[in-house]
Amino acid sequence: MISWLLFLGCNTVPGPFVQETTEHEERELHKVSETLDASLFKRGPQSQGGWQLPPEVRVCATAPVSERRVKKALDFWRDLGYSFSRIYYNDVSRHCIENVFSYNTIIIDLIDGSHREPALATTTSWIDRETREILKAKIALKNSWGEADRILEHELGHALGWLDYNQTGHIMHHEWSRGGLNTAGVEVQ
Numbered sequence: 001m002i003s004w005l006l007f008l009g010c011n012t013v014p015g016p017f018v019q020e021t022t023e024h025e026e027r028e029l030h031k032v033s034e035t036l037d038a039s040l041f042k043r044g045p046q047s048q049g050g051w052q053l054p055p056e057v058r059v060c061a062t063a064p065v066s067e068r069r070v071k072k073a074l075d076f077w078r079d080l081g082y083s084f085s086r087i088y089y090n091d092v093s094r095h096c097i098e099n100v101f102s103y104n105t106i107i108i109d110l111i112d113g114s115h116r117e118p119a120l121a122t123t124t125s126w127i128d129r130e131t132r133e134i135l136k137a138k139i140a141l142k143n144s145w146g147e148a149d150r151i152l153e154h155e156l157g158h159a160l161g162w163l164d165y166n167q168t169g170h171i172m173h174h175e176w177s178r179g180g181l182n183t184a185g186v187e188v189q
C-alpha cells in the first residue's frame with residue numbers, strides 16, 4: 001500500500017522563493033518538478049485529490065497555534081463547503097507522538113528535523129496514486145508563525161488537496177507576502 005502513495009510536500013515561504021517539491025515516498029523516491037505556465041492561471045487552482053470522508057483533525061499539544069486560531073482556519077474552509085469530523089485539541093495521542101499512519105486525519109504540529117528553511121510551514125500529504133484519495137495530511141508550523149494571518153488557512157488548503165496557485169492575493173499563493181483571502185476556484189462545487 002505504502003509504495004502506491006503519492007507523497008506531496010509543500011512549503012509556504014515568506015518571500016520571493018520558488019520551492020516546490022513533489023516526492024514519492026520511500027522505495028519509489030524520485031522527484032518530479034512542476035512547472036508553472038500561463039495556462040495554469042486560465043485553468044485556476046488545481047487539486048491533487050480529495051478526502052473520501054470528512055477527515056479528523058488532530059492539533060498536537062506541541063503545535064504552535066491556539067485552539068481559537070485553529071477554529072478560525074477550519075471555519076474558513078467550512079464556509080467554502082468543506083467538512084471535518086472530530087477535532088482534537090492539545091492532542092498527546094500516538095498520532096502526535098509516534099510515527100503512525102493516521103488514516104483519514106489531518107495532523108497539525110510543530111516543525112521537526114525535516115524542516116527546510118526558509119519555509120514557514122510545510123504540508124505533507126499521502127495520496128492514493130490511483131484513486132486520488134487523500135489518506136493523511138500533516139501540517140507542520142514554524143514556531144511563532146502558527147498564529148500568523150492566512151498561514152494555517154493556506155496549509156489546510158493543501159491538506160484538502162489544493163496545490164499552490166500563484167495569483168496575487170489568492171489564499172493558495174506560494175509566497176505568504178503575496179497571498180491574500182481570494183478563494184476563487186477552491187470552493188466545493
Ligand SMILES: [Zn+2]
Pocket residue numbers: 010011012154158163164172173174
Ligand atoms: Zn503552499
